[in-house]
Amino acid sequence: MSEARTWNSLRAVAAAAVYGFLIIPLLVVVLFSFSDKSFFTFPPSGFSLKWYQAAWASERFLGPAVRSVVLALLSTLIAVIISVPAALAMRKMHPGRLRAAIEFLFLGPLIVPALIVGIALLYSFTKVGLIDTFPGLLAAHALIVFPFVFRAVLTSVVNLQQHLIDASAILGAGPLYTFRRIVLPALVPGLASGAIFAFIVSLDQFTVSLFVTQTEQAVLPVAIYKYLYDVNDPVVAAVSTVLVVFGLAVAVVIDRFGWLRHLGGTSG
Amino acid sequence: MSRATEGKRNWAVWALLGPGLAFIALLLIVPVIDMTLISFRSESFGQILPGFTLANYTSLVRDGTYVQIFLQTFLAAALVTVLCILLGFPVASLIADAPAKWRGLLYFLVAAPLLVNTVVRTYGWLLILGRKGLVNETLAWAGLIEQPLALSGNYVGLIIGGTQVFLPFMILSIASSLVAIDRRLIESSAILGAGPVRTFINVTLPLAMPGVIAGSVLVFSLMLGAFVTPLILGGTAVKYLSVAIFTDALVLFNLPRATALAMVLLLVALLLYALQKRLLRRFEYYA
Structure with missing residues (x-):
């Protein structure tokens, strides 16, 4: 039995190290944001909140942060409005090549790497004057988050029971009454989880935002990157810490609903 | 199911799919096709020149x-x-x-x-x-x-x-x-x-x-x-x-x-x- 015990302790040590590896970049960002020096020191010294004050006073983050949140809300809303009829239509289609092809198209923005979506939109938006405008940015984000909502709503639609609608x-x-009282309530779980993921994906989206904006319509991740490129002091760490806390808070909330495990393919 | 209801049903399905398909076509399909076409063009100082070429692809290999x-x-x-x-x-x-x-x-x-x-x-x-x-x-x-x-x-x-x-x-x-x-x-x-x-x-x-x-x-x-x-x-x-x-x-x-x-x-x-x-x-x- 001792061989089994050694095996289990080895595994526990390895797993603990990997958990450390997953958490350490977040921990370092949080610690550095409270540093009283503008550069990294070891061992850490001092404590200060001045970077938070500087981040608040700086004009480089507040505007992009508000824009990012508004953008995430609106793009999620658009994706929801388009997803519901699309998912309901899929239910009425016979399984086959056509249905598979349409599903493939709807999941397209997730299958095509964000970088490709970005470069394709860069050219198309330049032609119609949408580059560096809020409507252009909104269209790009709605496209990126659409598959997440569609996929989640589709799962709910498949579980929708026809005999309730017939009854x-x-x-x-x-x-209309049936839609409001039977169909919509059945879609709520899918809509809610899809909308939350869409909101997070939009907030996280860096690549496409970078391609379709220049200076006027910077979103928060792009603002962080540009500041990192220009200045790189702990102000970035302060802003980042806010995002770490926000991300973990969202994780706690969606873990309550049991959705955290279904996370997949959200990064890029 | 009669042909008439089948037809009506199809019409309803396409009406529901319409917004989604238009959205994907406009923002993904057309831009990707445009991008594909651009990859066969040549440029000079950021300006796209007329005519098609395979040079962009051959240079990737060469x-x-x-x-x-x-x-x-x-x-x-x-x-x-x-x-x-x-x-x-x-x-x-x-x-x-x-x-x-x-x-x-x-x-x-x-x-x-x-x-x-x-x-x-x-x-x-x-x-x-x-x-x-x-x-x-x-x-x-x-x-x-x-x-x-x-x-x-x-x-x-x-x-x-x-x-x-x-x-x-x-x-x-x-x-x-x-x-x-x-x-x-x-x-x-x-x-x-x-x-x-x-x-x-x-x-x-x-x-x-x-x-x-x-x-x-x-x-x-x-x-x-x-x-x-x-x-x-x-x-x-x-x-x-x-x-x-x-x-x-x-x-x-x-x-x-x-x-x-x-x-x-x-x-x-x-x-x-x-x-x-x-x-x-x-x-x-x-x-």
């Missing part, structure tokens, strides 16, 4:  | 720099995938064996970093691996090095950062395979006299393969198209496909060459997606 119709309800 | 970029990008993605398997397995195995009350927390710690902004996570690695970063400062303080080690702005940083960014996907994928293993198989192996190492190699590992392979295809394709981590940790000096596309498009304004490179990435991404679909179907068949 509603037989009992004399009109199609 | 020019040694591009061959090197492709090779190094593929190697880096493969290395990150292998590292993710090696680092991910112990964690996935721990999760699968953990009692139910711990499992939730162990899952949480793996998935939570995915919700933190990728630029922020990569910045964390810059603080650790930079010239005056945590590793160099610690080693210098301990008197182990005189000169700072070059850990960022090169492949070392890119590989370490990429591994951390995509590791959660691998762990979740392997864990889902391990959790599904019938415990009685492991117990039988032990009862029949196999030690833990032998049980691992002969029982656990083969049963975990679907998760390992699915996770590998996912991580490999994510790393191949990754842009944030190569840009921030590798820098523009590193030869990486995504960074080369970015430099050609937004720094050198050579859109035809950038799009030709992008077409290669798109083709590989589509092939990997097809592979992923095929593998998933195969696993479902066996499950």
Whole structure:
């Protein structure tokens, strides 16, 4: 039995080290944001909140942060509005090549790397004057988050039970009433999880935002990157810490719903 | 069903699909077709010239720099995938064996970093691996090095950062395979006299393969198209496909060459997606 015990302790040590590897970049960012020096020192010394004050006072982050949040909300809303009818239509289609092809198109923005979407939109938007405009940015983000909402709503749609809809119709309800009282409530779990993921994906989206904007419409991740490139002091760490805390808070909330494990393919 | 209702039904389906199809066509299909066309054009000082040419593609094959970029990008993605398997397995195995009350927390710690902004996570690695970063400062303080080690702005940083960014996907994928293993198989192996190492190699590992392979295809394709981590940790000096596309498009304004490179990435991404679909179907068949 001692061989099994050694094996298990080896595994526990290895796993602990890997957990450390996963957490350490977040930890370092948080620690550095409270540093009283503008450069990294070991061992760490001092404590200060001045970088937070500087981040708040700086004009480089607040505007992009507000823009990022508004953009995430609006692009998620657009994706929801387009996803619901699309997913309901998929339910009415016979399984086959056509249905598979349409599903492939709807998942397209997730299958095509963000970099490609970015460069394709760069050219198309330049032609129609949408580069560095909020509508252009919004269209790009709606495209990127659409597959996440569509996929989640589709799962709910597949579980939607036809006999409930038939029963509603037989009992004399009109199609709109049935949609409001039967179909929509059944879609709520998918809509909620899809919308939350879409919101996070939009906030995280760096690549496409970088390609379709210049200086006017910077979003938060791009603002962080540009500041890192120009100045690189702990102000970035302070802004980043806010995002670390926000990300972990969202993780706690969606873990409560049991959705955290279903995370997949959100980065890039 | 009568022909009339069938027709009405079809009409309703297409009406529901309309907005979605128009949206995808306008923002994805048309731009990608435009991009494809641009890759067959030539340019001069940022202006697209009339006429079509294959020069952008032939130069990708002839020019040694591009061959090197492709090779190094593929190697880096493969290395990150292998590292993710090696680092991910112990964690996935721990999760699968953990009692139910711990499992939730162990899952949480793996998935939570995915919700933190990728630029922020990569910045964390810059603080650790930079010239005056945590590793160099610690080693210098301990008197182990005189000169700072070059850990960022090169492949070392890119590989370490990429591994951390995509590791959660691998762990979740392997864990889902391990959790599904019938415990009685492991117990039988032990009862029949196999030690833990032998049980691992002969029982656990083969049963975990679907998760390992699915996770590998996912991580490999994510790393191949990754842009944030190569840009921030590798820098523009590193030869990486995504960074080369970015430099050609937004720094050198050579859109035809950038799009030709992008077409290669798109083709590989589509092939990997097809592979992923095929593998998933195969696993479902066996499950």
